[in-house]
Amino acid sequence: MDELEAWAQERGAVVEPDSEARNFALFAHLSGFAAYVFPFGGVIAAMIIWMVKRDAHPYVDDQGKEALNFQISVSIYTIVSALLILIVVGIVLLPMVMLFHIVMMIVAAIKAGKGEPFRYPLTLRLVS
Secondary structure: OOHHHHHHHHOOOOOOOOHHHHHHHHHHHHHHHHHHOOOOHHHHHHHHHHHHHOOOOHHHHHHHHHHHHHHHHHHHHHHHHHHHHHHOHHHHHHHHHHHHHHHHHHHHHHHHHHOOOOOOOOOOOOOO
């Protein structure tokens, strides 16, 4: 964090995210697609991006935590939906969770690319 950002944070001012901060926030949100390549890939990828870049800019810290919380939440929802296949409910629920996951990641990435903070709906705030 540079001196201007530190000064602004001390006074409660909002610092506009630069292009690098917007890009890393965008990557944090899109990292969830890794879940479709290997198990818990979305959680791992979001966690890596957040942990590596959280000190670089407050925007990346905020959006990285948001992406990580969403990936953890969706992982939980997916596991529960998969278990519910045993009582038939999961047959409908699992595709809905996957569609929700993909749509919300794309919406979040678009907002992050514009520098707008995004909050996912139905997300457990486990990492704060």
